[in-house]
Amino acid sequence: MKKYLYPILLILVCVQMGFAQKIMQIETVNKARSIRLHQGETLVFQLRDPNPIWEEAIMNDFDVEKQTVTLGFQEFKISEIAAIKLPKHRFAQVMGAQFIIFGISWTAATAIGDFWYKDDVNWTTAAIISGTSIPLGFLMLRPKKVKLGKRKRLRVLDISYPGSPEDLN
Numbered sequence: 001m002k003k004y005l006y007p008i009l010l011i012l013v014c015v016q017m018g019f020a021q022k023i024m025q026i027e028t029v030n031k032a033r034s035i036r037l038h039q040g041e042t043l044v045f046q047l048r049d050p051n052p053i054w055e056e057a058i059m060n061d062f063d064v065e066k067q068t069v070t071l072g073f074q075e076f077k078i079s080e081i082a083a084i085k086l087p088k089h090r091f092a093q094v095m096g097a098q099f100i101i102f103g104i105s106w107t108a109a110t111a112i113g114d115f116w117y118k119d120d121v122n123w124t125t126a127a128i129i130s131g132t133s134i135p136l137g138f139l140m141l142r143p144k145k146v147k148l149g150k151r152k153r154l155r156v157l158d159i160s161y162p163g164s165p166e167d168l169n
Contacts, residue, residue, distance in 0.1 A: 096140030103133035
């Protein structure tokens with residue numbers, strides 16, 4: 001079985017290198033790292049309108065020459081997009097939910113201990129613990145809003161590997 005694994009992986013890597021990849025990335029001034037958005041992802045965005053609303057659509061295609069993105073069935077210039085909401089990482093979502101559950105269960109355990117078992121409970125400690133963990137959990141669940149302007153911009157790129165069929169034409 002092992003003798004077939006390496007040739008199959010080599011073939012898959014070679015086939016993958018033959019395809020071009022179009023991405024949209026958010027660049028920040030004086031930062032080397034950029035946030036990459038790929039085709040098929042859901043984008044929550046705001047257009048440059050007098051009364052902007054948050055819209056949600058799937059990114060179907062990118063056009064590098066015209067610097068446009070096809071969202072759903074409409075094509076937009078990337079210069080028309082004013083802001084983007086980026087979802088949190090999976091770890092932050094899980095930890096945010098756990099902080100909220102911890103704060104609620106700490107308050108419930110304190111209330112049960114005070115009222116049911118007639119224990120001497122320090123409510124200020126319980127309020128501090130619950131009052132910090134629940135808002136922290138909600139902050140971790142909130143999506144990150146990126147406003148595009150002077151310091152941040154969108155670009156559509158075509159990342160193709162050398163020797164791909166698109167380069168030969």
